Amino acid sequence: MFTLAEENYLKAIFHLEHDSAGEVSTNAIAESMDTRPSSVTDMIQKLAEKKLLTYKRYKGVKLTKEGIKVAANVIRKHRLWEVFLVEKLNFHWDEVHEIAEQLEHIQSEELITRLDKFLGSPDFDPHGDPIPDKHGVLKRTEKRLLSEIEKNQQGVCVGVKESSAEFLQYLDKKKISIGTKISVLGKEFFDGSMIIQVGADQFFISKMVAENLFVQTL
Amino acid sequence: MFTLAEENYLKAIFHLEHDSAGEVSTNAIAESMDTRPSSVTDMIQKLAEKKLLTYKRYKGVKLTKEGIKVAANVIRKHRLWEVFLVEKLNFHWDEVHEIAEQLEHIQSEELITRLDKFLGSPDFDPHGDPIPDKHGVLKRTEKRLLSEIEKNQQGVCVGVKESSAEFLQYLDKKKISIGTKISVLGKEFFDGSMIIQVGADQFFISKMVAENLFVQTL
DNA sequence: TTTTATATTTAGGCAAGACTAAAAAAATAT
């Protein structure tokens, strides 16, 4: 149906649209895909012809209904495979991204239907990201960034914003994973750092960490 | 490591080497891959430079140790994924080939190690074909073609030579699958057809069928 | 507003992997 490159562009644009509202710029796509702006221009012209996004020269792009559907489906496959890798093959959550990047391009409706069922139709992937349903609809949640939580409040970790292996390994070292209860004991206003409690341990985390952890307040 | 196209050529050549001894011809490769001889020449020259096969102009090719290893690994992945699809996702044995053709190219040693363990380190795929181990070694079996079995002997179906969906669906209709006991009641010499018994049913099968079913005699 | 900087697009090329058409080698037939 679509080439690997096309699917990757649609996925990247989908993510960029969710991070920041409005049109997505050529440069932003190039940066997120580690490619050159000129290559991006080539591809978005091709995708515009296929009606997967709307494009006006110098004005950035926006996915069409169809483009959103295709992108969401790739993301659905990516996240379902991540669940498979973690739940069934016992991979750790910091090891699954690259493999899922490959598996997400396997073409078979039936495969995904059955995989979803085999996994018990999960709503979230191992990093707490929601899995779109067949129609591309995401389950919305009440999640907030840990950095938005006030002193003396507490929350349960429900996901990560960044999911680089480095960050996930840091979280492991601190014994933080999906479902972990976190209490905010103190907050420095000048640099956004925090003192938090996880289990019996109390420790310092930087603003960068607090801004990449999603929690649900209790 | 290797491109999708390279892996597919190596796999095709590996199979051709096993079907008929000696060098594999350009035309044979082209036919088995549904491509043009000139394309094959291009690719085998490239693979020869990479030392995956030996090639002399007009003389055909032969895989090197390294080429065999790479091909066997692709086949190992293909067959393991087929087991997964049938055993875990409840696909039928005639539905899994195309999907496994895609999955076989996923690059991750660790993935295959874990998948193999998850599946209980199977020795055979759903069609009865042996799964190479990590080193490319196939478990040898005593299987013979049903067509070689004499009247009044019996055997257990252990695999199929052809695994087209059409043939597998024919076998289903006749209630023949891996593990099914088959008794040869009669054999026509002039056309190679047979009368066989499967469970309580007795019926006629053509030479073509008998030549594509592997059995182990009892 | 004019200049400067930044973002984007165009033009032209490259590599992979396919193709067709034509040339050359090998195999087969006379």
Add this chain to the structure above:
DNA sequence: ATATTTTTTTAGTCTTGCCTAAATATAAAA
């Protein structure tokens, strides 16, 4: 042994998806 057929290779093209360099549009600064 020569002629014919078949197989294989070479030469030249095409498409996809990327690149660099140069041109152009937009945005920011003076």
